[in-house]
Amino acid sequence: MEPSTIAAPILFETDPSQYRHWKLAFEGPVATLSMDVREDAPLAGDYRLKLNSYDLGVDIELADAVQRIRFEHPEVHAVVVKSAKDRIFCAGANIFMLGASSHGFKVNFCKFTNETRLAMEDASQHSGIKFIAAVNGVCAGGGYELALACDEILLVDDGSSAVSLPETPLLGVLPGTGGLTRVVDKRKVRRDLADVFSTVAEGVKGKRAVEWRLVDAVYPKSRFVEEVASRAQELAARSDRPAQGPGLTLGPLKAQVSDDGLTYSAVTLTIDRAKRTADLTIHAPDEPQPDTPEGILQAGDRFWPLRAFRELDDAILRLRVNEPEIGTILVRTTGDPEAVLASDRTLAAHADHWLVREIVLHIKRTLKRLDLTSRSFFALIEPGSAFAGTLFELALVCDRSYMLDDPDRPNVIALSDMNRGAYLMSNGLSRLGGRFLGDPDKAADALAHEGPFTAADALDAGLVSFAPDDLDWDDEVRMAIEERVALSPDALTGMEANLRFAGPETLETKIFGRLTAWQNWIFQRPNAVGEKGALQSYGQQGRPEFDWKRT
């Protein structure tokens, strides 16, 4: 068995009143997010979070803070990310936490931190919220990767504060949160300079950091706070967010937890540990939903699309880290498809309203979280289901879909305007576009189709994988699941990561494909995690011992 620092289930819900590591302050259009990690408050285990180093608990708070700024503070147009500690911005992920973690936990930790950084970039690109990293001290590894996720990096020029990616020279691993990709692809640092930068433990500071494009500007200590504030005002002034609130308060999700799953208001997750499967069901709205931005604001976090996808997001995060052996997820929907289509009409009609935009972007991020979850997903489309519009995206997320074709029990799917590209995948394609890469007319035809699709129509249109009849359904679905759960979980992880993202690549898919895959490879290597590997021997006496063979 691999070691794991995690005994109790990890929860992803928090709110500012519970933060232990971050302080969130507001002043007009600028929010300040100050990192002040409590050394003695690790998520689990007995490592100490020195020098603003972080673990998953720190990142869960950061993700929550960004989410709340988006929804609860529409008047915020720029965010300054800084450290509340003296001379240290952030030392990156805690090495002792990593050294004590299982392979699977390390991988899932990096996946979540990557998603948090990408959520910041999503807010910058789509929500009108710009981020400034005010690097007021040493900024190493994951600390610099946090800065890289911001729109601009301002570095104090105090003779000692440097940015660095010391993972390769110090730890024998790669920066785990997109660092290498963002250096050459986002900031477009020249590859030879990136090579030098990534192998020099002490990093680069001052003017050279600007010349090499590693930071946007350096300022002397005396002017730093003032320059940061002034730049934040400039960026904030360009936003299209409202000048003032009210925002929408994100209340607790109140999941009911039982031994075999989680029950929310619109989502249930039921785990079958013996079979290593889970049933994930999303319920269409039971009651009429508001159809104006004002009505949505009034409904608040009870508005169905936001509520259902916040619950889904929470469920999938908890499944990822707390239930590693559950390899196959059976996705169902229930309720009235018309209610989903009505909700979609509201989202489409008010797409430009800041709050509707945030809700749609949240759904998009949740769907991407599913795309990136290394579990097999099968959609089961049965009578009584509601795979329409936004909920049909769930079927498109799945590795396969089975739709019951039984003339005696009507069973339909439907598309809406929300399937046209509101929820782009990491690779920049809509799910229909990606599905029909070889036959783009099919995507257009499906979107032009009037009304719902029967199982036969859906099969013909290429929208589902299989449409067994009543006689075959039980056996075919049962056998497909039995065959899937028997396959090597590692081969499936690699296979799905390759088949799910055909077509173009983006910074985002490069991070989750190329970079993450290499990092995971390294995380398995004796040179990193062996007894004398670099990650294990960090902070101890003696140097790591390497097998020098290159592969």
Add this chain to the structure above:
Amino acid sequence: MEPSTIAAPILFETDPSQYRHWKLAFEGPVATLSMDVREDAPLAGDYRLKLNSYDLGVDIELADAVQRIRFEHPEVHAVVVKSAKDRIFCAGANIFMLGASSHGFKVNFCKFTNETRLAMEDASQHSGIKFIAAVNGVCAGGGYELALACDEILLVDDGSSAVSLPETPLLGVLPGTGGLTRVVDKRKVRRDLADVFSTVAEGVKGKRAVEWRLVDAVYPKSRFVEEVASRAQELAARSDRPAQGPGLTLGPLKAQVSDDGLTYSAVTLTIDRAKRTADLTIHAPDEPQPDTPEGILQAGDRFWPLRAFRELDDAILRLRVNEPEIGTILVRTTGDPEAVLASDRTLAAHADHWLVREIVLHIKRTLKRLDLTSRSFFALIEPGSAFAGTLFELALVCDRSYMLDDPDRPNVIALSDMNRGAYLMSNGLSRLGGRFLGDPDKAADALAHEGPFTAADALDAGLVSFAPDDLDWDDEVRMAIEERVALSPDALTGMEANLRFAGPETLETKIFGRLTAWQNWIFQRPNAVGEKGALQSYGQQGRPEFDWKRT
């Protein structure tokens, strides 16, 4: 220590008179490449190559055959790839060879087979040679991946012949030669169908294989040979290759082998095992080179650009598999830069001639082989060097370059028209374009520069990483090398794979980045290579035992 099947050094040179596994036949514009693997002729070890399964030895012959068709047979416009065995096309890479191989050998084996498949696609895209896979029997795993590298896949419809990728269900690994990527990205198979296909060991045959886009056509056995021949003629008719020869004969390279390296006519590789470095030096032409296609044909394989890059290609291949511990390669050039520029003028002036095109494409593939070699490359630009035009691409390949700036000993680099995009990288960018992704004007300025660059000019133009003066040179270079060789070889492999390919992604970079990285990860996992892993337990009694945790 990991097991390895390889005791003696592996050689990559061969010719049709030595082939043990392939037969090459010519009939007018169509060549037929018949796979007929000799069971009892493995490259090394005691596995048997049953059912047209292959090892590196089989692939070395395939690579040679494709190369000779390009150079020696300009009259060939289409190639039919078939099996000489009954009812079996190819069973893929030999499992027992894989099971007995070290991790590093598996990775390098897959890299070479990938490069061979990509060379076929390169010939199709750029040389006017189309490939047809005539799948006249069972076509599994690497067999189907070989077919996927062809332009068209024609399958016999005999009730049993199927195409399949059984790696995940049977072996707990991924297809290692681009299979998953080509299925969804090249053939654009719908992702849910690709998911089913990649998990069904028996594969897909007949009409369904066509419907799913897995093959282009199926024909009954009675018509198969005739349909293949007729399609080959059709494809051949579209070629812009000459109607007849003569071609250019690729003679043996005659490397002189010593304990510490290889000496060719224009390339020397000297290994320092204690320091784990190698000196790789390429010599500019000493004598005037022909400047017309006729002259080049007459010079044959002695024409310097072809000769130098064939030698370089051979040297790097041998280094990869035979010297895994040599982690840092110091790249130098010697001779008259003007002679390289003169040769470049010839290549540029006659770029449309079939032979010059082949030579340039060969140089391009060799440079890509360097890009993809997981060793650190440092260019050392010293007085007497010839980093001009095509040879300057070698400096651009390198992770870093150091250029001596000593007014007393002139030392220059130069660009030519061959740096404008004749040698595109795997990602479709020129090396100058990729280098200056953040500042495209710099690439244009460098190309517009008249005459050679001094060290100061080159540094200013961003063409070299560092330009130490005479006082600093020795220490700076020595320290850079010492620091490099001390780093984790695995972290460097991952770091270089990420920093070298900024910008767009292509089928090719997806195969070497995303797919290969995941495959390498899986190749390390106990679920594949552990005592009870799927790869180890294949062909033995009992099923593999998996750790079910997903990562």
